[in-house]
Amino acid sequence: MTSPDNLPEVPGAEVPAAPEVPEAPIARRGMFGAADHGDTSGYGGLVVRRAPQLSSPRPYGGYFDEIVDSLALDDAVERVVVDRGELTLHVKRERLLEVAQKLRDDPALRFELSLGVSGVHYPHLAGEELRAVYHLCSITHNRRVRVEVSCPDSDPHIPSTVGVYPGHDWHERETYDFFGIVFDGHPALTRIMMPDDWDGHPQRKDYPLGGIPVEYRGATVPAPDSRRSYA
Amino acid sequence: MTTGYDEATEGKVYSVGGADWDDVVTAGVRDSEAERLVVNMGPQHPSTHGVLRLVLTLDGETVTEARGVIGYLHTGIEKNMEYRTWTQGTTFVTRMDYLSPIFNETAYCLGVEKLLGIEDRIPDRAQAIRVMMMELNRISSHLVAMGTFGMELGATTPFLFGYRDREMIMDLFEYITGLRMNHAYIRPGGVSVDLPAGAVDKVGEFLKEMPKRIKDIRKLLDANPVYLSRTRDVAYLDLTGCMALGITGPILRASGLPWDLRKSQPYCGYETYEFEVATERGCDVYSRYLVRMREMEESLKIVEQALDRIAGPLKGDPVMIEDKKIGWPAQLALGPDGLGNSPDHIAHIMGSSMEALIHHFKLVTEGFRVPAGQAYASIESPKGELGAHVVSDGGTRPYRVHFREPSFCNLQGFPAMAEGGQVADVIAAVASIDPVMGGVDR
Numbered sequence: 001m002t003s004p005d006n007l008p009e010v011p012g013a014e015v016p017a018a019p020e021v022p023e024a025p026i027a028r029r030g031m032f033g034a035a036d037h038g039d040t041s042g043y044g045g046l047v048v049r050r051a052p053q054l055s056s057p058r059p060y061g062g063y064f065d066e067i068v069d070s071l072a073l074d075d076a077v078e079r080v081v082v083d084r085g086e087l088t089l090h091v092k093r094e095r096l097l098e099v100a101q102k103l104r105d106d107p108a109l110r111f112e113l114s115l116g117v118s119g120v121h122y123p124h125l126a127g128e129e130l131r132a133v134y135h136l137c138s139i140t141h142n143r144r145v146r147v148e149v150s151c152p153d154s155d156p157h158i159p160s161t162v163g164v165y166p167g168h169d170w171h172e173r174e175t176y177d178f179f180g181i182v183f184d185g186h187p188a189l190t191r192i193m194m195p196d197d198w199d200g201h202p203q204r205k206d207y208p209l210g211g212i213p214v215e216y217r218g219a220t221v222p223a224p225d226s227r228r229s230y231a
Numbered sequence: 232m233t234t235g236y237d238e239a240t241e242g243k244v245y246s247v248g249g250a251d252w253d254d255v256v257t258a259g260v261r262d263s264e265a266e267r268l269v270v271n272m273g274p275q276h277p278s279t280h281g282v283l284r285l286v287l288t289l290d291g292e293t294v295t296e297a298r299g300v301i302g303y304l305h306t307g308i309e310k311n312m313e314y315r316t317w318t319q320g321t322t323f324v325t326r327m328d329y330l331s332p333i334f335n336e337t338a339y340c341l342g343v344e345k346l347l348g349i350e351d352r353i354p355d356r357a358q359a360i361r362v363m364m365m366e367l368n369r370i371s372s373h374l375v376a377m378g379t380f381g382m383e384l385g386a387t388t389p390f391l392f393g394y395r396d397r398e399m400i401m402d403l404f405e406y407i408t409g410l411r412m413n414h415a416y417i418r419p420g421g422v423s424v425d426l427p428a429g430a431v432d433k434v435g436e437f438l439k440e441m442p443k444r445i446k447d448i449r450k451l452l453d454a455n456p457v458y459l460s461r462t463r464d465v466a467y468l469d470l471t472g473c474m475a476l477g478i479t480g481p482i483l484r485a486s487g488l489p490w491d492l493r494k495s496q497p498y499c500g501y502e503t504y505e506f507e508v509a510t511e512r513g514c515d516v517y518s519r520y521l522v523r524m525r526e527m528e529e530s531l532k533i534v535e536q537a538l539d540r541i542a543g544p545l546k547g548d549p550v551m552i553e554d555k556k557i558g559w560p561a562q563l564a565l566g567p568d569g570l571g572n573s574p575d576h577i578a579h580i581m582g583s584s585m586e587a588l589i590h591h592f593k594l595v596t597e598g599f600r601v602p603a604g605q606a607y608a609s610i611e612s613p614k615g616e617l618g619a620h621v622v623s624d625g626g627t628r629p630y631r632v633h634f635r636e637p638s639f640c641n642l643q644g645f646p647a648m649a650e651g652g653q654v655a656d657v658i659a660a661v662a663s664i665d666p667v668m669g670g671v672d673r
Contacts, residue, residue, distance in 0.1 A: 027624075050603075050624070051602075051603030051604070051624060051625055054604075083604050083605070084345055084346065084348065084604060084606050085345075086606065086607060088605075112474050113474060113477060113479075114477050115477065115607075115609070115616065115618050115635045115640075116477065116618075116635045116639075116640060118620045118631075118633035118635075119633070120605075120622055120630075120631045121631075133605075133620060133633075135607050135618065135620065135635065137616075139474075139488070139490055139495075142495055142496065144496075144607070146605075146607065165475070165477065166475045166476055167475065167476040167477030167478070167640060167643060168477075169643060170301075170639065170640075170642075170643050171640075191302075192301065192302055193301070193302040193305040193672060193673075194302065194305065195302075202307065202310055203309065203310055203631075209310060209311065209313075209314050224311070224314040224315070225314055227314075229626075229628070
């Protein structure tokens with residue numbers, strides 16, 4: 001037990017206040033879903049927090065600074081994240097087309113090859129639940145960048161980038177099919193993997209996996225989505 | 232012969248069941264005023280490479296509009312992975328593009344390793360084995376591509392040669408991993424099991440035999456006048472088209488751009504191997520064929536170099552990361568009854584160490600945790616850039632995994648290749664893309 005009055009006095013040195021780190025919201029307490037009665041697992045006091053939203057300060061390192069400088073659309077970029085050697089630009093959805101066009105055409109950027117659109121659903125991030133993630137590659141400069149755009153679940157609209165990268169046609173249809181993100185301006189936004197009359201968007205986190213329990217030698221193996229999770 | 236359609240808007244609809252083409256032609260097409268004919272090719276058709284459906288609008292023999300319809304083989308692999316541990320994910324991804332399972336596993340594992348931040352700690356021997364397996368797999372995938380291609384254009388011998396030669400690689404895979412396909416051999420942190428005794432010799436024999444086999448196929452097709460007339464200047468797609476549509480792999484290299492991730496953004500130590508990137512300038516089906524043949528020959532060089540390292544300086548090194556929190560504790564062994572935990576390991580956890588048993592149980596059932604974040608890892612698969620976008624929320628299961636499947640992207644280029652050409656060239660166009668529907672639909 002340490003209290004301030006039994007710490008040795010440090011003459012002349014002011015103790016700097018710890019920078020305030022906003023604590024990420026709590027994802028889960030305890031373990032094994034045991035909340036209603038005595039938890040004998042020893043994990044009762046466990047608090048698991050969500051990973052914090054990253055935002056990297058300058059310098060980003062490597063060629064990342066050059067990309068952000070050449071793009072020069074700071075008001076269109078909400079956040080810049082450098083993580084695991086990859087640069088992610090979080091772009092406002094209303095400015096996406098402008099950013100994509102510049103990324104493709106500016107001689108200093110030249111991200112001429114797009115590697116498609118991937119969707120991610122974060123139901124816990126209010127107001128930015130749905131994400132469209134674009135991986136771009138510059139063959140001229142041999143560089144990569146990731147562009148991420150978010151939209152709220154209540155208004156799932158993102159402008160279509162088919163005009164800039166024609167190869168996004170099927171990718172945006174796939175992301176629409178799986179996540180329900182409506183890409184405004186897409187030439188024919190229809191389902192691509194699921195049947196045309198399918199209900200719901202399967203890759204969303206609120207869409208169940210389904211499955212049936214399997215009986216084997218008297219024991220029952222539950223369906224994959226109802227098995228114990230250690231997340 | 233017709234029902235269920237609004238003939239006023241759709242025009243007359245004919246269903247063709249089999250050998251009744253003569254009836255259809257006499258009953259409809261010849262008497263009809265309309266010149267436009269819409270043909271539904273697939274999803275069950277012997278030359279569409281699996282369950283691919285092509286909707287072709289024909290004007291005589293010319294294709295005026297072509298559209299691909301996919302989704303018939305969608306199996307929800309990406310969704311299913313979100314309910315399994317990170318290690319179990321390899322058993323799912325290996326089933327995507329079933330002709331290049333090793334590549335699927337490697338792309339996924341490189342993504343997971345990037346998230347874990349352990350790329351630098353993967354043992355060299357594991358990387359060399361990965362490279363060797365990938366290049367063997369590249370040859371087997373190209374052999375199927377070339378073999379089925381020949382058959383679809385009416386030549387059965389390339390098909391028989393291709394499948395006969397691929398069988399040698401299948402045998403190697405079975406000997407090394409225990410399975411001909413769907414290996415789940417590459418794991419996050421390394422590979423599941425070291426090469427069994429005698430594997431180096433077997434691969435060595437294969438290296439002696441294979442160049443002759445490739446020459447045989449080349450003799451059959453390289454200068455075959457029928458083959459040339461079916462493939463030269465057919466399904467033309469130049470560099471601009473490839474770039475716009477995001478097309479990679481042999482199709483891109485056949486348009487003259489030497490873009491190969493093994494050279495430009497090396498992974499698994501490819502920068503230390505000597506090989507050349509095959510390119511052609513024809514932008515047509517024949518050039519894609521030549522690129523694939525050259526790539527097989529280059530792959531043999533890489534396999535040889537990797538084998539020298541595996542048998543030489545890297546002999547006896549570990550094949551799994553030495554991190555007990557990630558690498559499975561089991562030393563898997565290939566016994567007479569299949570792949571399983573080695574008897575020594577069983578004796579250790581069951582007989583002498585309670586802690587080892589707990590550790591084994593936790594790691595195998597619960598899996599390891601992966602720090603939150605996202606990563607994108609890409610490799611050069613036989614079809615093009617195979618990318619894995621892997622997202623973790625810090626748990627023991629993937630939060631989201633998305634694959635940038637080269638077959639999916641390249642198939643989008645099919646209308647650009649086929650429109651304006653002859654209907655017979657549609658087959659050549661699809662075959663030159665080499666799509667595998669398991670990968671397209673996932």
